[in-house]
Amino acid sequence: MKRSHRVLPGFGLSLGITLLYLSILVLIPLSLLFWNAGGGGWEHFKSAAFSPRALASYKITFGASFVAATINLFAGMLIAWVLVRYRFPGRSFMDALVDLPFALPTAVGGIALTTAYAPNGFIGRQFAPDGIIGRHFGPEGLKLAYTPIGIVIALTFISLPFVVRTVQPVLGGLDAQLEEAASSLGANRFQTFRRVIFPYIWPALLTGWTLGFARALGEYGSVVFIAGNQPLKTEIVPLLIITRLEEYDYPGATALAVVMLTASFSLLLAINTLSRWTNRRASA
Amino acid sequence: MKTLVVTSPVPVSPTQSQATTRDAKRAATRATSEPRLLQWFLIALAVGTMGLILVVPLFVVFSEAFSKGLELYKASIVNAEAMSAIKLTLLVAFVAVPINTVFGVAAAWAITRFQFKGKGALITLIDLPFAVSPVISGLIFVLMFGRRGIFGPFLQAHDWKIIFALPGIILATLFVTFPFVARQLIAFMESQGAEEEEAAVTLGANGFQTFWRITLPNIKWALLTGIILCNARAMGEFGAVSVVSGHVRGQTNTIPLQVEILYNEYQYTASFAVASLLTFLGLITLGIKTALEWKTARQLKEGQT
Numbered sequence: 001m002k003r004s005h006r007v008l009p010g011f012g013l014s015l016g017i018t019l020l021y022l023s024i025l026v027l028i029p030l031s032l033l034f035w036n037a038g039g040g041g042w043e044h045f046k047s048a049a050f051s052p053r054a055l056a057s058y059k060i061t062f063g064a065s066f067v068a069a070t071i072n073l074f075a076g077m078l079i080a081w082v083l084v085r086y087r088f089p090g091r092s093f094m095d096a097l098v099d100l101p102f103a104l105p106t107a108v109g110g111i112a113l114t115t116a117y118a119p120n121g122f123i124g125r126q127f128a129p130d131g132i133i134g135r136h137f138g139p140e141g142l143k144l145a146y147t148p149i150g151i152v153i154a155l156t157f158i159s160l161p162f163v164v165r166t167v168q169p170v171l172g173g174l175d176a177q178l179e180e181a182a183s184s185l186g187a188n189r190f191q192t193f194r195r196v197i198f199p200y201i202w203p204a205l206l207t208g209w210t211l212g213f214a215r216a217l218g219e220y221g222s223v224v225f226i227a228g229n230q231p232l233k234t235e236i237v238p239l240l241i242i243t244r245l246e247e248y249d250y251p252g253a254t255a256l257a258v259v260m261l262t263a264s265f266s267l268l269l270a271i272n273t274l275s276r277w278t279n280r281r282a283s284a
Numbered sequence: 285m286k287t288l289v290v291t292s293p294v295p296v297s298p299t300q301s302q303a304t305t306r307d308a309k310r311a312a313t314r315a316t317s318e319p320r321l322l323q324w325f326l327i328a329l330a331v332g333t334m335g336l337i338l339v340v341p342l343f344v345v346f347s348e349a350f351s352k353g354l355e356l357y358k359a360s361i362v363n364a365e366a367m368s369a370i371k372l373t374l375l376v377a378f379v380a381v382p383i384n385t386v387f388g389v390a391a392a393w394a395i396t397r398f399q400f401k402g403k404g405a406l407i408t409l410i411d412l413p414f415a416v417s418p419v420i421s422g423l424i425f426v427l428m429f430g431r432r433g434i435f436g437p438f439l440q441a442h443d444w445k446i447i448f449a450l451p452g453i454i455l456a457t458l459f460v461t462f463p464f465v466a467r468q469l470i471a472f473m474e475s476q477g478a479e480e481e482e483a484a485v486t487l488g489a490n491g492f493q494t495f496w497r498i499t500l501p502n503i504k505w506a507l508l509t510g511i512i513l514c515n516a517r518a519m520g521e522f523g524a525v526s527v528v529s530g531h532v533r534g535q536t537n538t539i540p541l542q543v544e545i546l547y548n549e550y551q552y553t554a555s556f557a558v559a560s561l562l563t564f565l566g567l568i569t570l571g572i573k574t575a576l577e578w579k580t581a582r583q584l585k586e587g588q589t
Contacts, residue, residue, distance in 0.1 A: 007482045009491035014394035021387045022409055025459055029424035032434060036427055075333045082330040086323050094331065096574040100338050102513075103566035103573075105520025106418075107540040108559040111547045112341035115348060115556075123340065160337055179316045189318055218417025221522035221540070225547065238419035242527060245423065250432055257420045268415040272408060 030261075037258040040251045048244075048255035056232040057240045058259070064148055064236075065216035068155035069209050075156075076163025076208055083164070084171045098165070101158045106221025113154055114226040117144040146228030151236065154223045155216040162215065163208030170204040170278060171197075207274040214267040217260065345563045348556035360557035368534045369542035369558070372453075376538065377518040380457040384514055388465025389507070393499075396473040397481070410466050413459055421459045422527025425452055448530030453538065456524040461514045468510030469503060475584055476502065505583065509576045516569040520562055 037045060083095050101109065117124045127134040127142040134141030144150055174197065182192040220238040228234040237260055244253035350357055391410060395403060413421060427433050429446035439446060446452045484494045522540040529536045539562055546555035
């Protein structure tokens with residue numbers, strides 16, 4: 001049923017405030033960014049946005065974000081499943097703790113992870129040449145912090161909540177009768193999961209993955225400490241942007257930002273399409 | 285007509301019928317759940333995963349912060365530099381959170397109470413800061429107000445400072461935190477509907493009365509959730525603020541930036557001591573948020589029945 005809500009007052013005022021505020025804070029600054037990027041000409045943009053150092057940083061940023069989001073696809077699915085389906089002591093505490101990466105400032109997460117995973121940290125030590133795990137990796141051991149693995153660790157930490165929080169409501173809304181029907185038709189538990197539950201939740205899984213991936217692409221605070229920040233090896237794009245800014249190379253920083261924003265906006269579009277799909281399932 | 289009466293050939297004893305219902309129940313559980321052992325295995329795996337990813341950093345913060353004793357912990361926080369960082373962070377939150385609260389209420393009112401073209405685009409625009417890297421959020425303000433920015437020469441001519449000063453920090457914080465209140469309220473007010481407000485207006489209440497007497501009491505818990513989330517982010521924001529602050533000690537350093545500086549100077553204990561303040565803030569925020577979510581969920585359920 002469609003009906004007009006114009007009975008209520010305040011439409012002009014509230015929409016006016018919203019649009020004015022968003023224009024000043026978001027629209028104008030962002031369009032100036034794109035305008036700035038176009039100002040130096042295409043050649044200039046190309047040399048800044050696609051220099052070998054920039055290309056290496058895209059590779060490490062997109063690659064590490066992809067791996068982290070995929071790790072969280074499995075970890076998040078597991079956590080969401082356990083939280084929705086099982087009852088056990090400490091469940092609500094665990095549920096609340098999932099949001100920790102949202103509540104803990106990224107810099108704090110960054111220094112804490114670095115301390116734990118550095119070669120002398122209490123986890124990193126196990127991966128050192130004489131550590132329990134590290135001795136199986138040859139004379140060098142396995143270095144976690146200050147390598148791409150460290151970047152993946154930090155990105156996994158900050159993007160964990162997304163899959164959990166998108167899958168949880170969809171899984172909770174799944175009609176138990178579907179599973180009963182599958183079972184009475186002779187499916188075992190694994191078949192029910194593969195043929196009934198998984199097809200139902202996978203749009204939510206994909207939405208969560210995309211959200212986590214998008215978040216990881218732009219992440220700065222938790223990564224800079226653990227990354228090692230070597231150009232061409234462990235330098236992420238946000239850090240390269242800051243380096244360019246500190247050199248007062250505004251066009252260089254802008255070019256990188258435009259590439260990253262284009263990626264982010266495409267992902268945002270994908271997320272909106274996906275979540276419309278997910279919501280339809282949750283309400284169906 | 286013949287009625288069909290199903291009777292069991294032998295009288296069913298009470299224990300037998302109990303046994304069959306128990307069997308049926310067990311069969312239903314088997315159909316929609318996993319064996320106990322597998323359940324406990326999955327629970328253990330999930331708890332282990334969360335422990336490794338989430339609890340490790342939490343544990344490190346506190347064990348490092350208190351590793352050299354309570355005296356050094358106190359000294360790390362009660363000193364001029366840390367105190368000025370705390371004051372600056374409180375000031376920034378004190379300015380940014382109320383502004384974004386007003387914006388959030390206005391945006392939610394417009395979006396959930398009226399139909400208009402471009403609503404979807406507006407909601408996407410409100411979500412935008414979540415998709416933009418914090419570093420880029422800071423960068424856009426440097427490009428406008430920085431020394432070589434668009435308004436740079438104008439600002440320098442008037443000796444006004446935005447970047448590497450308080451206004452820049454506030455602007456960047458406003459940008460990264462404006463979705464929180466709006467998002468929380470849009471979701472809540474959408475599910476609640478406008479019937480009560482429409483009734484109030486029909487009965488002769490003016491807009492202000494309607495908002496103050498009907499809307500605000502209804503949305504207060506959702507609003508509070510949005511505010512504390514906005515506040516936590518405002519106090520903890522690192523990337524965006526780091527770009528615009530200039531890291532001037534004792535002047536433009538917020539708490540997260542102070543944590544970074546101390547860490548980079550190998551003053552680990554002091555760095556983690558200051559970081560523990562933000563960790564407490566994060567944990568308290570999580571606790572309040574969880575409690576408020578229970579409240580709003582109950583409120584929505586009551587409203588539906």
